[in-house]
Amino acid sequence: MQQLPLGVRLPDRAVFASFLPARNGQAVEHVRQAANAEVAGTIWLCGPGGAGKSHLLQAVCTQAGVTMQAGYVPLADLGRLGVGVLEGLRQLECLCLDDVDQVAGQLEWERAIFGVLREIEESGGRLVVSAQAPPALLKWALPDLGSRFAASAIFQLRVLDEVEQQAALQLRARLRGFDLPEETSRWLQRRYPRDMRRLYQLLDTLDEAALVAQRRLTVPFIREVLRSS
Numbered sequence: 001m002q003q004l005p006l007g008v009r010l011p012d013r014a015v016f017a018s019f020l021p022a023r024n025g026q027a028v029e030h031v032r033q034a035a036n037a038e039v040a041g042t043i044w045l046c047g048p049g050g051a052g053k054s055h056l057l058q059a060v061c062t063q064a065g066v067t068m069q070a071g072y073v074p075l076a077d078l079g080r081l082g083v084g085v086l087e088g089l090r091q092l093e094c095l096c097l098d099d100v101d102q103v104a105g106q107l108e109w110e111r112a113i114f115g116v117l118r119e120i121e122e123s124g125g126r127l128v129v130s131a132q133a134p135p136a137l138l139k140w141a142l143p144d145l146g147s148r149f150a151a152s153a154i155f156q157l158r159v160l161d162e163v164e165q166q167a168a169l170q171l172r173a174r175l176r177g178f179d180l181p182e183e184t185s186r187w188l189q190r191r192y193p194r195d196m197r198r199l200y201q202l203l204d205t206l207d208e209a210a211l212v213a214q215r216r217l218t219v220p221f222i223r224e225v226l227r228s229s
Contacts, residue, residue, distance in 0.1 A: 013200075014058035018175050020160065020168040024052070027155035031056055034126045035063035035094065042117060042127045044149055046134050047157030050196050053130035056157075057096040060128050068093035075099045083112040090119040094126040101131035107141040114145045160196060165189060172200060176207050180217060187219045 021028040033039045064070035076099040078085045103109035140146035173180035192198045209225045
């Protein structure tokens, strides 16, 4: 039943099983409940880049889409197309708006989002949004919209520390069905510190290269792959 506007395709691995909660357990559990229709209303996820906001919103949409009409709108990518990207989304039972701060302060956008928020809440649906900052710190053109978001369930996501990052990489590797030596994961961390999105992308690329070459993910092999890329 999943619905994605404008042909947006969700990554296959953007699911709850591939997200390491770590110190964000309360936020993860709340959005999981929303995806399972156990709670309704508006949820605001905030945090710096790399904290996992997009992953969680995509996981919500994927999970909710099993039993209800759900949609995911990445405003950082689609915002340039105008408020028309929100047309037809008010009837959704679960809508995820990523990077709301990209359009905050723009009156036309805020009016459109306010209309969507009000209709989804009145119908008992779920609206999950993300931004780098909490709603109280954004400059709203419509104060009423800022107030409605400020009254939502707000969760601040924390970036993984070094140990948690190791665990997240190991989890990703297990889900892909291969072993990630500790020496290899530490080398990746030193090269791409605290950038989980880049680390995940690199891990996927290296796994595919290892399958083709029938090699293990050792540091020398990774260096070889990076030199040829």
